[in-house]
Amino acid sequence: MIDPVVLRDDPELVKRSQVARGHSPETVDAALAADRERRSAISAYEELRAEQNAFGKTVAAAPKEEKAALVAAVKGLAERVKAAQQAASEAEEAARAAFVRIENIVIDGVPAGGEDDFVELRRVGDIPSFDFQPLDHLALGEKLKAIDMERGAKVSGARFYFLRGIGARLEIALMNLALDRALEAGFVPMITPTLVRPEIMQGTGFLGEHAEEVYHLPADDLYLVGTSEVALAGYHKDEILDLADGPLRYAGWSTCYRREAGSHGKDTRGIIRVHQFNKLEMFVYTTPEDAEAEHERLLGLQEGMLQSLGLAYRVIDIAAGDLGSSAARKYDVEAWVPTQQAFRELTSTSNCTTFQSRRLDIRHRPPLEEGGVGRTTPVATLNGTLATTRWIVAILETHQRADGSVVVPEVLRPYLGGLEVLEPAA
Known part of the structure; x- marks a missing residue:
């Protein structure tokens, strides 16, 4: 609000x-x-x-x-x-x-327009080139016996999947790397609920124009979250926070669910657009004055992850018409996907200023210049993804070799027992 x-x-x-x-x-x-x-x-x-x-x-x-x-x-x-x-x-x-009906006030400099009106801020890394015909992530995943879409559909329907063997290990490795980076940056790790009450979902802004994306359990009147941002935003509902020692930073690890309503025919192959995935989400409570600096900090952590994984990417400033109702500014980080010859979103980070905290009644007492503290005032909230299942797409395609094997990024090897190459299954 x-x-x-x-x-x-x-x-x-x-x-x-x-x-x-x-x-x-x-x-x-x-x-x-x-x-x-x-x-x-x-x-x-x-x-x-x-x-x-x-x-x-x-x-x-x-x-x-x-x-x-x-x-x-x-x-x-x-x-x-x-x-x-x-x-x-x-x-x-x-x-x-x-x-x-009034969405968050966009920050000065955010481009106007819709989905195609973003502004590209920078590109980082070399676009990979191959002297062979590269395979897409699903073909690679099948060769490695890492991804099983067919049985996912048999068990749960379209857009579900199994990660098995090295696929499961790769996701856990990726999430653990992200968790270690979050710990180094001062985040408190959290494993969050994936079912939340309506007032929490409403308070974070997910029951507006995009409510059709959210799974609802009518018998319990609970919602399945599409990101742990929702639970982390509700964590301090109706509280007055002490920010005297700096922002409160949390890293929430959870399974996430999205209906993908209106996406029929889009990204139906593989694990780019699915109904269930895992994610490590950064969430920050800070003062409104420090929110923009904190936003850049979250973006820096995301870029550091992609750089260490050897992925080529670009950062874009999302146009106002493509922001969620809560975001005053959002940056997307898109990695190059070789078989699509395009950048695809891997992660995003949003500055929601005081929009969510006003709905959820989360405040702090700012210090007065003459000493003491003043009246309570809403805090600012920010979020940003540090790793998610979709990242496997770019990792497999970028680091593949002609025989269908995949070189493991060096930074992930300690989390895979020192494994250097993912070899096709016999």
Whole structure:
């Protein structure tokens, strides 16, 4: 949820953000009107409540012969108070609904437009070349007996798979490498719940335009997460955090689930776009003033991982219309996939400023210049993926050899018992 003070004081800023995202500026006018109605209704209710309290004292002090008439008047006033309270509740709900339609205010410099309007910031690494016809990751995975899509579909349906043998070991190695990098960077490791309550899913912004991507269990009214960001954001719900010693940084390891609604016909081969995968997600609580610097730090950790794995990649600044509702800025890191002759997203990192924390009521007490601490204020939240199943695609294709074997990136070898080459199964 955006800051209501910003909405009231600078509605044009909010309108520009909504337009950059491809939304109508009328959502801002509607929210302003709903906010005015809400404040007016609350004010009317509070005035009547004060009148009721004062009148109650008058009744208590009145002579016996006057009390009957006064009690009758009190009953009429009580009905008006009840009606005003109902009107205030309805106005609160209407304002909340209007505010939810406004997405996070994009940071200055974020490109306007949609999916194709990103800005490429840099390319790193050499595009791999081969003197043989390279195989795609699924063909390599089958040769290595590392990926089994056929039995995944038999057991669970389309877009499910088994990682077996060296495929399972490779993913665990990758995740452990990422976990070690996160520990070195001061993150607290977490294994998170994968089922969350509606208010947590709503609070992180995943029940908006992309709600069709989320699996819901109606009998329990719980949602399967598509990222441990959701559980990590809810971890400190309704709390006041101590950020005096710096940001709180968590690294959540979890299985993730996505329905991939609307992706029929896209990436149906292999493990690029699947319903279930594993992921190590970085999540940070920090002050709003430090959020942009923390965002660059998360991006640096992601780039360090890809560089150490010997992957060619590019970093792109995602356009406003392609951001999720919570993100004020998002960087994608896309690795080169040789058989597709294209960069494909491996990881992303988002600065959600105070949008999620306002919904989840997560605050801190900033220090005052003259000493002590001030009033509580919302924290900023950020997230970024440090490793996920999809990375196996780029690793296999980039480091393959003509005989179908794959050279293990040196940084992963200690996690695979010193194994240097993945050999095709006999």
